Amino acid sequence: MHIETTAPPDLSWQEEALCAQTGGDFFFPEPGSSVRDAKRICALCPIRSTCLEFALSNDERFGVWGGLSEKERLALRRATP
Ligand code: SF4
Structure with missing residues:
Protein backbone atom coordinates (compact mmCIF):
# COMPACT_ATOMS: atom_id res chain seq x y z
CA MET A 1 0.00 0.00 0.00
CA HIS A 2 1.35 3.40 -0.94
CA ILE A 3 0.94 6.15 1.63
CA GLU A 4 1.40 9.72 0.46
CA THR A 5 3.59 11.46 3.02
CA THR A 6 4.13 14.77 1.29
CA ALA A 7 1.34 17.26 1.81
CA PRO A 8 0.28 19.05 -1.35
CA PRO A 9 1.31 22.70 -1.39
CA ASP A 10 -1.23 25.15 0.00
CA LEU A 11 -2.26 27.20 -3.00
CA SER A 12 -5.26 28.86 -1.37
CA TRP A 13 -3.50 32.24 -1.61
CA GLN A 14 -4.02 32.07 -5.37
CA GLU A 15 -7.73 32.69 -4.82
CA GLU A 16 -6.83 36.34 -4.31
CA ALA A 17 -4.65 36.50 -7.40
CA LEU A 18 -5.47 39.50 -9.55
CA CYS A 19 -4.05 37.72 -12.57
CA ALA A 20 -6.74 35.05 -12.22
CA GLN A 21 -9.23 37.76 -13.13
CA ALA A 55 7.87 31.40 -7.46
CA LEU A 56 11.34 31.62 -5.94
CA SER A 57 10.97 28.57 -3.75
CA ASN A 58 9.47 26.51 -6.57
CA ASP A 59 12.00 27.69 -9.13
CA GLU A 60 9.31 28.96 -11.51
CA ARG A 61 11.23 29.77 -14.67
CA PHE A 62 8.56 31.21 -16.93
CA GLY A 63 6.34 34.25 -16.81
CA VAL A 64 5.87 37.12 -14.42
CA TRP A 65 5.38 36.19 -10.77
CA GLY A 66 5.09 38.63 -7.88
CA GLY A 67 5.88 41.55 -10.15
CA LEU A 68 9.21 40.18 -11.34
CA SER A 69 10.08 38.88 -14.77
CA GLU A 70 12.01 35.68 -15.40
CA LYS A 71 15.28 37.60 -15.72
CA GLU A 72 14.64 39.61 -12.57
CA ARG A 73 13.90 36.49 -10.54
CA LEU A 74 17.02 34.84 -11.86
CA ALA A 75 19.09 37.89 -10.87
CA LEU A 76 17.49 37.87 -7.43
CA ARG A 77 18.26 34.16 -6.95
CA ARG A 78 21.87 34.72 -7.97
CA ALA A 79 22.21 37.72 -5.64
CA THR A 80 20.75 35.82 -2.68
CA PRO A 81 23.31 33.63 -0.92
S1 SF4 B 1 1.48 37.05 -10.81
FE1 SF4 B 1 1.07 39.14 -10.08
S2 SF4 B 1 -1.15 39.38 -10.15
FE2 SF4 B 1 -0.71 37.18 -10.26
S3 SF4 B 1 -0.80 36.48 -8.13
FE3 SF4 B 1 1.31 36.98 -8.58
S4 SF4 B 1 1.54 39.10 -7.89
FE4 SF4 B 1 -0.65 38.70 -8.11
Whole structure:
Protein backbone atom coordinates (compact mmCIF):
# COMPACT_ATOMS: atom_id res chain seq x y z
CA MET A 1 0.00 0.00 0.00
CA HIS A 2 1.35 3.40 -0.94
CA ILE A 3 0.94 6.15 1.63
CA GLU A 4 1.40 9.72 0.46
CA THR A 5 3.59 11.46 3.02
CA THR A 6 4.13 14.77 1.29
CA ALA A 7 1.34 17.26 1.81
CA PRO A 8 0.28 19.05 -1.35
CA PRO A 9 1.31 22.70 -1.39
CA ASP A 10 -1.23 25.15 0.00
CA LEU A 11 -2.26 27.20 -3.00
CA SER A 12 -5.26 28.86 -1.37
CA TRP A 13 -3.50 32.24 -1.61
CA GLN A 14 -4.02 32.07 -5.37
CA GLU A 15 -7.73 32.69 -4.82
CA GLU A 16 -6.83 36.34 -4.31
CA ALA A 17 -4.65 36.50 -7.40
CA LEU A 18 -5.47 39.50 -9.55
CA CYS A 19 -4.05 37.72 -12.57
CA ALA A 20 -6.74 35.05 -12.22
CA GLN A 21 -9.23 37.76 -13.13
CA THR A 22 -7.30 39.14 -16.07
CA GLY A 23 -6.18 35.93 -17.76
CA GLY A 24 -2.68 34.58 -18.16
CA ASP A 25 -1.68 36.15 -21.47
CA PHE A 26 -0.04 39.18 -19.85
CA PHE A 27 1.90 36.97 -17.49
CA PHE A 28 3.34 34.51 -19.97
CA PRO A 29 4.17 36.74 -22.94
CA GLU A 30 5.99 35.62 -26.04
CA PRO A 31 9.78 35.90 -25.70
CA GLY A 32 10.84 39.51 -26.14
CA SER A 33 7.35 40.89 -25.49
CA SER A 34 6.69 43.52 -22.88
CA VAL A 35 5.89 42.50 -19.33
CA ARG A 36 4.84 46.01 -18.40
CA ASP A 37 1.10 45.25 -18.25
CA ALA A 38 1.66 42.20 -16.06
CA LYS A 39 3.85 44.19 -13.70
CA ARG A 40 1.22 46.89 -13.44
CA ILE A 41 -1.35 44.32 -12.34
CA CYS A 42 1.09 42.71 -9.90
CA ALA A 43 1.72 46.11 -8.32
CA LEU A 44 -1.95 46.20 -7.30
CA CYS A 45 -2.17 42.56 -6.23
CA PRO A 46 -2.73 41.92 -2.49
CA ILE A 47 -0.66 38.72 -2.48
CA ARG A 48 2.36 39.93 -4.42
CA SER A 49 4.97 38.96 -1.82
CA THR A 50 3.44 35.50 -1.28
CA CYS A 51 3.38 34.97 -5.01
CA LEU A 52 7.02 35.98 -5.39
CA GLU A 53 8.10 33.74 -2.52
CA PHE A 54 6.24 30.82 -4.07
CA ALA A 55 7.87 31.40 -7.46
CA LEU A 56 11.34 31.62 -5.94
CA SER A 57 10.97 28.57 -3.75
CA ASN A 58 9.47 26.51 -6.57
CA ASP A 59 12.00 27.69 -9.13
CA GLU A 60 9.31 28.96 -11.51
CA ARG A 61 11.23 29.77 -14.67
CA PHE A 62 8.56 31.21 -16.93
CA GLY A 63 6.34 34.25 -16.81
CA VAL A 64 5.87 37.12 -14.42
CA TRP A 65 5.38 36.19 -10.77
CA GLY A 66 5.09 38.63 -7.88
CA GLY A 67 5.88 41.55 -10.15
CA LEU A 68 9.21 40.18 -11.34
CA SER A 69 10.08 38.88 -14.77
CA GLU A 70 12.01 35.68 -15.40
CA LYS A 71 15.28 37.60 -15.72
CA GLU A 72 14.64 39.61 -12.57
CA ARG A 73 13.90 36.49 -10.54
CA LEU A 74 17.02 34.84 -11.86
CA ALA A 75 19.09 37.89 -10.87
CA LEU A 76 17.49 37.87 -7.43
CA ARG A 77 18.26 34.16 -6.95
CA ARG A 78 21.87 34.72 -7.97
CA ALA A 79 22.21 37.72 -5.64
CA THR A 80 20.75 35.82 -2.68
CA PRO A 81 23.31 33.63 -0.92
S1 SF4 B 1 1.54 39.10 -7.89
FE1 SF4 B 1 1.07 39.14 -10.08
S2 SF4 B 1 1.48 37.05 -10.81
FE2 SF4 B 1 1.31 36.98 -8.58
S3 SF4 B 1 -0.80 36.48 -8.13
FE3 SF4 B 1 -0.65 38.70 -8.11
S4 SF4 B 1 -1.15 39.38 -10.15
FE4 SF4 B 1 -0.71 37.18 -10.26
